[in-house]
Amino acid sequence: MHPVLSTVLKRLMLGVLTLFMVSVVIFCAVSMLPGDFGQAVLGQSATEDAVEAFRQELGLDRPAALRYLDWIGALATGDLGTSFSGRSSSGIDRSRPVAELVAPRLANTLFLASVTAAIAVPLALFLGITSALWRNSLYDRLASAGTLVTISFPEFFVAYILILFLGTLWALFPSLAAVEPEMALGERLYKSVLPALTLTLVIVAHMMRMTRAAIISLLASPHIEMARLAGESPRRVILRHALPNAWAPIATVIAFNLAYLVVGVVVVEVVFVYPGVGQLMVDAVSSRDIPVVQACALIFAAAYILLNLLADVIGIITNPRLLHPK
Known part of the structure; x- marks a missing residue:
């Protein structure tokens, strides 16, 4: 078996084991949530007999x-379970399958992540590559300082600053991103500007600095030094030897930053x-809706592991020592 294929298969098996x-x-974390799940779902007015019957x-x-085995077995068949919400102490059951609750929320989260990635990836690559090429210049120092400041602030702080300036002092965009399925694309984008901008600022900062470090490391490699010693122009060195x-x-x-974006x-x-899925998971934790919490957490974990596996696979298939074994 080719070394690349065997290494990729090993990474995939490791990803399945990690998941x-x-x-x-x-499952253990959700099970250790404080309080009685039955009491939390049925409400304080539920009798002990009703809570016990519910459990x-x-x-x-x-x-x-x-x-746990029942949960994993159901997941293997594509069944995420049934939500606890909709049940009451009066015996009325209006609960819905978890898949019906998660599907529209997942679509909203993927929409927000896609809009953010479409803006952040090209911008971060441009800033990272140009900062590496003009290393230690005023442009590089300003870009590095700006991204360092952005990284220093947590996401919620950046979000509240944007709400203060762009949603309150200058009411350019809505502070609450209340998107709905029947909205037109333009209106959906307008309502998603502030959350997308918040994620963009954070992702651009991380991705720009990592891209800059990768390019600087590449420019210091021996084949780039040989090209320079051979007398080739800086433009030719960059375009022909560095960037490819x-x-x-x-x-x-x-790939690593998209994984960070999902979380x-x-x-x-x-x-x-x-x-989105994040808001749904927080609401489900508050209401002790175990199946929804587990499904949302597993979706985030699977997305993060998948994107990290993608990053590993890209690094493997581009490794010359594996592509051309002796």
């Missing part, structure tokens, strides 16, 4: 190991009350 371990952590109906009185070999580390940087939407969605 399995993460599922165990998610028995959902299998909450069973050992944790058996409940830089796409692999740049693609890895993009970072949680805080931003809560601040702007954006109807």
Whole structure:
């Protein structure tokens, strides 16, 4: 078997094992949430008999190991379970499948992440490459200082600053991103400006600095030094020798930062009350809706692991030692 194929298969197997371990952590963490799930779902007015019947109906009185195996078995068939919300102490059951709750929210989160990536990736690559090429110049110092300041602030702080200036003092954009499925694309984009801008500022800062470091490291490589010693012009060195070999580390940087973007939407969605998976998970934690919490957490974990695997695969298939083994 070719070394590249075998290495990629090993990474994929490691990703599956990692996702399995993460599922165990998610299940244990949700199980350790304080309070009684039955009481939290049915409300304070529920009697002890109703709470006990509710727990028995959902299998909450069973050992944790058996409940985990049931959950994993259902996931293997594509069943995310049934939400606890909609149940009441009066016996009325209006609960919905978790997939129906998650699907529209996931579409909103992917929309926000796509808009952010479409803006952040080209901008970060431009700033990172130009800063590396004009290293130690005034432009490089200003770009590095600006991104360092942005990185120093957490996402929620950046979000509140944007709300203050662009949503309150100068009411250019709505402070609450209340998007709905029937909205036109233009209106959806308009309402998503502030959360997308918040994520863009954070992602651009991380990606720009990582891209700059990757390009600087590449420019210091022996083949670039040989090209310079051979008398080739700086423009030819960059265009012919540096940039064609830089796409692999740049693609890895993009994949890692997109993974960070998927996880970072949680805080931003809560601040702007954006109807995405992150907001759904926070609401589900508050209401002790176990199936929804587990499904949302597993979606975030799977996306993060998948994008990190993509970064690893890109690095592997572009490794000359693996592509051309002796």
